[in-house]
Amino acid sequence: MKIEQIYTGCLAHGAYYIVSENEAAIIDPLRETLPYIERLQKDGVTLKYIFETHFHADFVSGHLDLSKKTGAAIVYGPTAEPDFEAIIAEDNQLFEVGKIKIKVLHTPGHTMESSTFLLIDESGKETAIFSGDTLFLGDVGRPDLAQKAAHMTQEELAGLLYDSLQSKIIPLADDITVYPAHGAGSACGKNMQKETVDTLGNQKKTNYALKQPDKESFVREVLDGLSAPPQYFGMNVAMNKGGYESFENVLQKGKNPLSPSEFEATAEDSGALILDTRSAAEFYKGFIPNSINIGLKGDFAPWVGAMIVDVKQPILLICDDGTEEEVITRLSRVGFDHVLGFLEGGFDSWKNSGKETDTIHRISPEEFAEKFAADSKVVDVRKESEYEAEHVNDAFRRPLAEINSWAGMLDNDEHFFIHCAGGYRSMIAASILNARGIRNFSEIEGGFNKIKETDVPKSNFVCQSKTL
Template sequence: MKVQQIYTGCLAHAAYYLESRGEAAIFDPLREVKPYIDRAEHDGAKIKYVFETHFHADFVSGHLNLKEKTGATIVFGPTAKPGYDALIAEDGQIFTVGDYKVKAIHTPGHTMESTTYLLIDENGKEHGIITGDTLFIGDVGRPDLAQHVVSELTEEKLAGHLFDSLRNKIMPLDDKLIVYPNHGAGSACGKKMSSETTDTLGHQKKTNYALRADMTKEEFIKELLEGLTAPPGYFPQNVLMNIKGYESIDTIMERGTNPLSPEAFEAAANETSALVLDTRDAETFSKGFIPNSVNIGLEGSFAQWVGEMIPDVKQEILLVCEPGKEEEAIIRLSRVGYDKTLGYLENGFESWKKAGKEIDRIQRMNADEFALAYNDSRPLVIDVRKKSEFDSEHVIGAVNIPLNVINQHLAEFPKDNEFVLHCAGGYRSMIAASILKQRGWENFVDVAGGFADIKTKNVEVSRFIEPKTML
């Protein structure tokens, strides 16, 4: 069966492409749809359907852009109520794509409209299931997102629905079926996802904690809800965009690919409420940047950290990028609903320097310098990794303030005493450092290389599960 997984690592997202006899279908596409269209044209196929497993929270789907550009029919599962024209499938409804069939199986739980699509080949043999966020490899979808949009859908109610969907709709299917999930490890849509992006259903029945045959519904609900962290703030906003609709990607690109001279860039920053977002790598940023800009590097989990650190998807943004990276940055912002890029600094930061504009810097030290300072004077060390990372191992005496909650805990960063900032490798701590600089902190040093380098030096590291924390 000709089904292709199209995986985007920075979002831990999987879309799927199905083609048979000149007809194609796309499942859960990203916002920029040209790669899907190009693939279909290469195969001499017309995109007939865009299947959506649910209203996504962690990204803005490209379903509307595909419909606009190809005339494809958008398909949602039962109970979905989109604010635009779409086909709402019945439970068990079958769609044809060339010689293949796609069967909609309503599997509520992650959300109420969540639907799994069973793929059937040209010989009538069941091949695989595209499960969306109902079933991952090693995990299942979190049931606490829909309540941020519809308050009466409590996480307990949704978890109960998910238990029933898995037991009554998914687990009775053939063990040989290939499971094609919407996400892999690194996504905030689950908590125990594997780095593998496909598996057989039979193997998942043996290894996935949520598919234990002897599990009661009460046990399932308890285990599923245990250890869930708060979802990123942009999730509900993305859900509403996917339900109500959004601007065309072409409009977003036209508005954002607006080169600005240093003078025009400075004027735009002063005359609007735009955030200056610098997407260069942490080391380059630290050596010189536009005052009050925030650093989130393109080389890391850019879209996810933008979503974590910028509360409002309608925030206007001015970009500073390495020359040639501007379009990539605009596309990756749009994937998570940040559509208000107003332009970018033409020729990058070097043009700002050559214009003689004001520059700020962030002091960094390497792990050897950290070890000397730590063993000599025991400075305050603030670790911005996740609590689970900190609990696993950390510098003795360090304080844990995870990056994703830094804005709620700024008062815990001293302004009168010096401190040292670090994360795992230097990416997240530079985000934190840029935010602190923007808010007026000057008395800190960031560790290049982060904890990965620190623990190789002569520094006391605790591996107890009793962290010192300020949260």
């Protein structure tokens, strides 16, 4: 028997490849199927089942393409109602893969169809659970995503999750290995550990959600501090449930090189969003007017999902040479399938053609320290928890994820400084503000990580009512 965790850091996602004898199973695959096909061919095994722990919200699964290419059956837990052929398992139903068995444990709460898959090895020993979004390391799945579909409140779903954990997971042996669908950085939880594999016994000792004395405490603690889910989550659920275009078609259409003139004409005719995926360090020096910067070398796909409201939005790309396929692939993982093409030769070809360019005013932390005064307006776009740990005195707490709610409050006649932790998120914010005509600001290179090294006054006092 072989178990391989295939972890994708930018999505904090774990897929699982399991082999026994001449058969294999894959749990929660990503959109692109080639890595799985290559493993199957290398091992000389047949894919028998594709197990889906639930209808995922944070990424588009590869279950449909993988099933079409291999003939493997797709398996969901009880109550799932996909718009395609699949096995809807019963609670406690067993599936044989080679000499091992995989038992379906229906664990609703995160979603109604959520299930945990219990692996029973060749000797009959219960060895591991693939817990999906039911149980993370350090946390459990958020119960607020499926309210509408389940016709239940988040409190009711949280209570259901408590019952699932108490009846199906906690009674299992402490030496069972826990393989979750996500790790630290995922928006599917709020308190995940950096590790991606653990024992159930250790989770019983360290996971706050598993240590609650009763259901009332569990519901209160699990729901406390949840931020609003990204807007693309619901659209990804719909794609996972209803179907989607094959990844190969999406990639082929997106890999469409455009000259500067063709790029400009396509942007005007289609209303496409121009997405610049270069680093912040390159973007601020020069970019196509009204383009949005989300750097590929970062949490690219989740921030695209958080910043771009509609997965059907047409997109035109500015990329570093040779990264076009990676960009299109990572966009497709979160359902953004409508890439119309990319600027051939990158930004340099646009600049060399003599077309209009724009810049962002970026300053060093040292310049910020020189210019900072008691009445300076500072906008901190980090998460709430980062801000509360420490921030520039009297800085406005305005998380990037909520930019649509606060951008309109800014007075373009009054200069302000903007920063995040290291410069990645603040450049996203800067590009969005700039595209909306808000230009009277200075973005701080290196963010708060570098500001801490200056004598700019800082505190951890939080003023909840402060307004722009």
